[in-house]
Amino acid sequence: xxxxxxxxxxxxxxxxxxxxxxxxxxxxxxxxxxxxxxxxxxxxxxxxxxxxxxxxxxxxxxxxxxxxxxxxxxxxxxxxxxxxxxxxxxxxxxxxxxxxxxxxxxxxxxxxxxxxxxxxxxxxxxxxxxxxxxxxxxxxxxxxxxxxxxxxxxxxxxxxxxxxxxxxxxxxxxxxxxxxxxxxxxxxxxxxxxxxxxxxxxxxxxxxxxxxxxxxxxx
Amino acid sequence: xxxxxxxxxxxxxxxxxxxxxxxxxxxxxxxxxxxxxxxxxxxxxxxxxxxxxxxxxxxxxxxxxxxxxxxxxxxxxxxxxxxxxxxxxxxxxxxxxxxxxxxxxxxxxxxxxxxxxxxxxxxxxxxxxxxxxxxxxxxxxxxxxxxxxxxxxxxxxxxxxxxxxxxxxxxxxxxxxxxxxxxxxxxxxxxxxxxxxxxxxxxxxxxxx
Numbered sequence: 001x002x003x004x005x006x007x008x009x010x011x012x013x014x015x016x017x018x019x020x021x022x023x024x025x026x027x028x029x030x031x032x033x034x035x036x037x038x039x040x041x042x043x044x045x046x047x048x049x050x051x052x053x054x055x056x057x058x059x060x061x062x063x064x065x066x067x068x069x070x071x072x073x074x075x076x077x078x079x080x081x082x083x084x085x086x087x088x089x090x091x092x093x094x095x096x097x098x099x100x101x102x103x104x105x106x107x108x109x110x111x112x113x114x115x116x117x118x119x120x121x122x123x124x125x126x127x128x129x130x131x132x133x134x135x136x137x138x139x140x141x142x143x144x145x146x147x148x149x150x151x152x153x154x155x156x157x158x159x160x161x162x163x164x165x166x167x168x169x170x171x172x173x174x175x176x177x178x179x180x181x182x183x184x185x186x187x188x189x190x191x192x193x194x195x196x197x198x199x200x201x202x203x204x205x206x207x208x209x210x211x212x213x214x215x216x217x218x219x
Numbered sequence: 220x221x222x223x224x225x226x227x228x229x230x231x232x233x234x235x236x237x238x239x240x241x242x243x244x245x246x247x248x249x250x251x252x253x254x255x256x257x258x259x260x261x262x263x264x265x266x267x268x269x270x271x272x273x274x275x276x277x278x279x280x281x282x283x284x285x286x287x288x289x290x291x292x293x294x295x296x297x298x299x300x301x302x303x304x305x306x307x308x309x310x311x312x313x314x315x316x317x318x319x320x321x322x323x324x325x326x327x328x329x330x331x332x333x334x335x336x337x338x339x340x341x342x343x344x345x346x347x348x349x350x351x352x353x354x355x356x357x358x359x360x361x362x363x364x365x366x367x368x369x370x371x372x373x374x375x376x377x378x379x380x381x382x383x384x385x386x387x388x389x390x391x392x393x394x395x396x397x398x399x400x401x402x403x404x405x406x407x408x409x410x411x412x413x414x415x416x417x418x419x420x421x422x423x424x425x426x427x428x
Contacts (some may be wrong), residue, residue: 068316093336124251
């Protein structure tokens with residue numbers, strides 16, 4: 001009986017099997033790369049807000065402390081978005097007839113919340129707590145970037161679990177003295193490793209094993 | 220191409236499509252659980268807030284302990300022991316909440332006031348130096364003139380810490396060198412010549428913490 005296939009089909013068969021495997025590999029890498037890209041994490045993408053509130057102006061130019069508005073940051077899990085009344089503390093008098101600020105006044109009159117667009121969104125199975133970070137030497141700008149230079153806030157970091165763990169494994173790299181937590185312009189000194197190790201002891205941080213345990217962040 | 224390879228290619232293309240562009244965030248349902256997080260919107264309540272407003276006259280758990288902190292406006296008592304810790308807390312809270320308008324030294328030339336608000340009165344005028352402690356506490360709580368109340372932002376204990384710090388600011392303008400402890404007086408004498416600071420520079424503004 002004559003052969004059905006020519007010898008050359010051996011090559012074609014092998015080639016297609018290997019290239020298929022190759023394609024699957026490329027596809028997997030592509031999927032993982034896309035998942036880590038700003039397209040998915042939305043890193044560095046500013047969001048439009050119902051009113052274009054500028055942190056650059058309020059923090060950078062006016063020097064208002066983070067805690068003036070985000071009052072919960074030292075005592076609770078969420079830093080908190082201020083109620084419209086906090087805006088009115090100043091804007092009842094300042095620029096009180098600017099058309100730009102009408103949504104604020106409307107919200108204050110009608111008792112309807114302004115629906116700010118959430119920029120830093122964690123998955124619902126992450127139990128992040130601001131107060132523990134702030135009270136144990138992690139400054140705002142370590143995660144949020146230099147908000148005092150952001151006209152519209154964007155997410156300065158990926159917020160991927162890998163990024164959380166980078167720090168939970170080696171918190172010394174970001175720990176600051178207590179009076180620098182809310183300083184937006186803080187830069188790590190040259191001997192940060194040394195200072196960080198000392199601060200880690202002073203703040204009585206948990207061991208790395210505990211800091212990276214699943215139930216530290218997931219419950 | 221034979222059937223096997225065609226199948227493989229088809230499978231990998233399908234994989235790419237379903238993972239790459241189909242579902243945003245590549246996330247599973249547990250990332251979006253049907254629960255409310257603080258300040259998240261809600262379709263259940265008519266006003267769209269999951270955060271429910273307090274029922275009128277509700278008292279938060281533990282808040283009864285604060286009763287002793289509520290003093291009448293004309294009372295000059297001080298309900299907490301005044302120590303360095305309280306003053307430092309007061310300084311910190313003052314810088315956060317008060318200095319934008321009242322300025323770091325209480326002159327009423329904070330950054331926000333400079334932007335065009337009617338300037339708040341200086342703490343160093345006689346009327347306010349004579350005012351009772353309760354007067355300051357009441358103004359922080361309920362507001363005064365153009366200033367809205369800060370009861371939502373500053374808990375009672377911190378309000379008293381701020382009152383203590385304002386008193387310290389007032390005293391700082393009227394203290395005599397003789398009132399200082401010996402060591403501090405010495406430091407003052409040493410530093411007097413080179414550190415003759417020009418007063419009223421940017422330091423007293425609220426803008427530069």
